[in-house]
Amino acid sequence: MTAALDIFLRLVAWLLLAPLLPGIINKVKAWVAGRRGPPVLQLYFDLAKLWRKGVVLSTAVSPVHIIGPAMAWIAILAAALLLPFGPAGTSLSFRGDALLFVYLLAFARFCIALAALDTGSAFEGMGVAREVSYAVLSEAAIITALLTLCVQSGSVSLATMLAPSAGAGAALLAAGLFGVLLAENCRVPFDDPNTHLELTMIHEVMVLDHSGPPFAAILHGASLKLLLFAVLLAEAVLPLGKLTLPQAVGALVAAVFVVAIAVGLVESLLARLAFRRVPLLLTTAFLLCLFALLVAWKGGTP
Amino acid sequence: MNLLIGLAMGFSLVALASSRLPSVIRAAAFQGMILGTLPLVLEEKFHWLVVAVAIGTITVKGFVIPNLLRRALRAANIDREVEPLLGFVPSLLLGAAAIIGAAALGNELPLRPEHAKSLLVPGSFATVVCGFILLMARTKAISQVCGYLILENGIYLFGLLLINSTPLLVEAGILLDLTVAVFVIGIIVDRIQREFDTLDTRKLTSLRE
Amino acid sequence: MTPGWLLLIAGGGLVAGIFSAFKSPRVWLAATLTGAIASFSAAVWMLASGATWNWQPQFVIGGEALHLQLDGISAFFLILLSVLGGAATLYSSEYWTDKAHPASAPSGRAWWNGMLLNMGFVLLCANGLHFLIVWEIFTVCAYFLVTRERQRPAARAAGWLYLAASHVAMIFLFAFFALLAARTESWELGPMREHAELAPLFWLALVGFGIKAGIFPLHIWLPSAHANAPSHVSAIMSGMAIKMGIYGIVRFTGWLPTPDSAGWVVAALGVVSAVLGVAFALGQHDLKRLLAYHSVENIGIILIGLGFAMIAASHGNAAWGQLALAGALLHVWNHGLFKALLFLGAGSVLHATGTREMSRLGGLWRAMPWTASLFALGATAIAGLPPLNGFVSEWLVYLGLFDAVAAHGHAAFAAILAAVALGLTGALALACFVKVCGVVFLGLPRTEIAEHVHECGWRMRLPMLVLGAACVTIGLAPILFWPALATASAAWQPALTSANALSSAPLVTLGAFHLALATLVILAAIFLWQRVRQNGVSRAGTWDCGYAAPTPRMQYTAGSFAGIITGWFDWILRPQRHGHLPKGNFPAHADFTEHTPETVLENIVEPASSLVLRVSTAVRRLQHGRVQSYIFYLLLGLAALAILAVMGGAK
């Protein structure tokens, strides 16, 4: 019973907090650009609106167009449930859940990609091609990151892997994971969430033909994913397991804020990369994780 | 006796050297006759079967086969040039070399005292090699047949070493076989001449990879 | 009703099938299915009881007494054989009918049963001689099945390549079994790990069975054979035939001692096959050829698991070895199931459209919803995504690798590489199957052949449903299949198996999670669907970025989709690109074609064989018809003999 309650509370927390992050990022960008910018809660309003709106479906689409986003949304949520929370740990943790975490995100990607291809538009095709291709590299990076944590803690379960700090290689790991975060969530320099020139986009162009509730699911899922990665990054670096609950909460929130601000700064200071260069950057992220792994190996614990 | 053998070797050289088919045939024939007489010379005590064998040899090798070949030759009514693949002088030299080599080989191999003196072994080897040279270095089917004949003669020469050990029945069988062999060859030569209208074996190369 | 009787029924059914194949397809179908069911139940019985069925009648074949044995490993593979055999049999009864193929269907049925029968015998034979016999017979049957459409040159070429490769394998197995028999002075097979001198034989077995299994550099026969065979044959070939190679490797690494380096080599081959297999698959435009390359990939995954199990076995039976082995074995089943499902799906696409060219298809989901959704299921499974079976087996392998890393042992660095490669493979496979599903089933029909299509009938649908159900079951309740895995791995190497392995692989929790995930996913889908209904739907054309006259042919093609990734693998794929890019302000004609050849075949094997052929033609000139030189050869031979005889011989 308590377990169920616990799960429920966490779910609610994730669902409610997720849309906050993009708002913060946008605020940071506006602040750097000296604008006032949209309110922090903008995304909540958008979601609420979309949820109520009717849907325009392409004549080409199959049910996948609607089912896909739903599935992806659930998958991301399930992945979120696997992430522990400092000393509070996680409500369901078992050996190998780290890998389940990675593959749930992959499953989400699969669903979104199919839903996008469903429209038969060349733009969506382009976007999906880019998405799945870059995912290859970022997935390798994540696996390496997980290996690093595994070497650290000698465990294959997120709860115990994320409890201690990444130790010596923490900085490297943080850099690598940050790169992955940017790529996976289609932020600058990999993608530009603001542009509307189809040819240059990844995520935006994938959802070009979505509207209404499915689009809401996609957007919320995306924000959830962003939060997910932010938390993952924070917990990988910080030794939350060793702190008391209040400290941990404080540290985590602070860290997530830092990440959000960092993203915002990057977006306002950097320009989007040419697509040719993207793999290069991702490979760099992968290598960073690899070095982190080697460092961790040298500092080999158990 | 060695004289006779020497003569036989000489004839094989003649066969190598001669540029016209009839003379090649003649050389082979004479050689055959000489060999035919050899058993009589070798055999110390008179034995009627030996005589029979000898006479058989002489008739067959001296008359039957040569006539057969001449018939084929006449039927073929082609120019009687030998047309060697390998010139006469080289063939001759080869033949000489063969004789020397054969002699050397004959010395290498241990011989029974009674044969130590005789030219049988070197002679036979030399003749065999000459036969091979004819087989390989001539284009006309008939000259090849003669080569085969001379080859057989060489072997027959060697057989004389065993003349009083191998049962004469075997000897006879062997002789018979050789005869029939050359006979059959003669027939085939004849048929080939009809089919291809030539005895030049360079034309007989339709079967190839 | 003992396993023996069941197996007898199975064999009887298949033999009866052979005899009824020409006269009455119905009897054939019934007999074959009976056989499949009987052998299935026998295998299940053995796995459940964990015992070993032995049958040694005093019945001599080829001078050796018959010895059949059904132990954990055999039973494990026999189950897969029965399931796939039964499914594909039923499928073929509609897919390859006498009406459509009067010439090839009846004899095809006979060859089919012959192949199934002999595969079964391969699994049962415990005598080297008989193993070799049935192995070769099954190979030959497969050849005649691959070349069902003899009038198509492509099919003939594929069959020839397959036959040649199989014969190379055969030669290696000749050597392997003959050496084994010579060393042990008996054809009997069985555990003989104590004979350390037998270890080098492993390499022969690896090549011999590896060719059949389609390990990367040895896979050259596989793509064309699978692509050109009738689809039910492709299904059994990819699902089962190549697993026979795996069976051979598993079987003889279990029975014979192996060199220390064996495990490392197998794992390395696994990594190479996995990554390059999927890379090649991405470059394909032919649906079945693409699936064939995925077989190479999945064989690679199996080998990674097996390789690490072997490493563990040779380093004090570390616990992670069993996880890797369990993952590998389970992946044998999983790949068999979803690959057969995919090939059958591809078959019904081929049946409906008559083409395997993906760029000419599209939007098939409207006409063939069953095929489309089942194919999508299979795609999800083969991409190793939760909550389906593909993920479970890959997850077990991952656990093995991660534990190996955590253990900081010899294998740790290798395990790191393998794990990363496995991750890459998973992502690449995902990309590839997004492409396949999107291009073939979603969007709009690219050509008119894709417009007028029909859904397949129930006899083609039911097998796919069964296979799909199996995939889902293994995904949602993996724990049910753990006993089978435990029995099989115990049969492989008792020392490696520990009772508490299950605790280190919480399949129960995983299953529960998968179940919850599946339910939630479905609920969410329904919920969202309802919501969309309520909010109201209006139809419009796909957003075309303002372009006035979009046509279906403007959809993204398979080639352009895979372009980015194939670009990364250009060094090995060597794609051949031809075409004219549009030039000037008013570009007129522009075209582009891309073709990914079989690199190993075209750049290594074919040059080598043409070299041999040149030698052969050169030698053949010696037979030029001049009798003089023939006699000269004779003399040469004589001389050679003399030299041979004199040297050393004479005093």
Next chain:
Amino acid sequence: MKEIFLIALPLVFAAAAFAWPNEQTRSRLLPVAGGLHAALALWLLVNPPTLAANAWFGFDPLARAVLPMVSLLFLVCSIYAVTYLQIRAERKNRIFVTALLVMLGLLSLALQAQNLGLLWVAAEATTLVTVPLLHFTGTARAFEASWKYLLVGGTGIALSLLGSFCLGYASLHGGGNGDLTFTALIAQGATLTRPWLITAWVLLLAGYGTKMGLAPMHTWKPDAYGEAPGMVGALLAGGTTTMAFVAILRVKQVVDAAGGSAMTERTLLAFGLFSMLVAALFLLSTPDYKRMLAYSSVEHMGILTVGAALGGAGIWAALFHVWTNGLTKGALFLSASNIRRAAGAQTEDKVAGMAWRSPASARIFVVGILAVTACPPFGVFFSELKIILATFQTNNTFAATAFLGCLLFAFFGMARLVFAIVDGRPRAAARAPGKQLRETPGVIVPPLLFLALSLWLGLATPALLRDAWSTAAKLLSPTP
């Protein structure tokens, strides 16, 4: 003295055939003679007679181990011959039938001969009697073939005569009385003079090797097999070569007894492997399916020789292989001649799609090719496996590797050619209508019989034959 009938009976029938007035019915004599001969041979196989001391010929273990095969081969071929001669009614068959029967008689004589001289006589006679069989078809190519056969084969056989004399002289010089009976020679053993022994071995191996068709003395084979009628090819490949092989085995026995076993084994192994290699290279790209059979025969002679070189188990396997190869080849030659008649040509570029033009023969041909390339469960698989096993047991790894490699390439060549001929659409050149062959039982059953025999030999080798082979092997290499 029943074994004499094995020789006499065919000769009597030959005389009868020669005298037989009727062209149509003459061929009927063949199966009758073949049947009686086979029956007698099998009877002798079951209860072998005791060998009379210093007899010139006798049904000794070696003869017992191979002669029944030749007899069976002839029987089935003779059944085929009846139909064949009906098809080729336009040609006079008096000489042909007579020669066939004489050939059988001489083969049985040669296989039983206990005296080197007699053996040679029989061998030479067989060579000669084959000639009319070769040019039965009467084409120019046939005559050319028989010319080459005569010249090359004759030369070879002449060499073996010289060799026999040398052996005789070796015994004479060694203090023996130059008696060429095998028992006597073996009894003389090491006293045979070494140099003469070596010379004799070299010449005999070269001579009978030519007859057997070992490379590089094999050059007559493709021509002869390519032009001869099917069953003649089968008899040459299964009978004459077997005779030559037996001759080599007998001589080897003598030389081994004289302590030359090292030499014999070295030479045999080298020549066997070389023949396999040459055959494999020729097979890889030969376009003519009847010549292909010739090269395959060269390859299998090489296999036999390798087996003989390995002694003991090897010889046993070689004798086994004599049976399996001979009978399987029979199926190939007969079906090949059917295809030849149906297609009217025998090269790849003119023949295709035989699966549709003569389905039964084409199928038999394919199965036969698979069988002869050691595809189980046919006999050749088992015998070759036994030979490989022997190479490994004698730790002769190099030989085993070379052996397997040659098998592989031979398979490539043969399978390529056969499937090119059988499958696929007939090309324009191939569509030229050859005489359509009606696949009557008369031309289909005999090859099927051969396949059945091969299958039976492999799967259920009768204990009787195993016993016959092992006695022969023991006789030939007393030290296992």
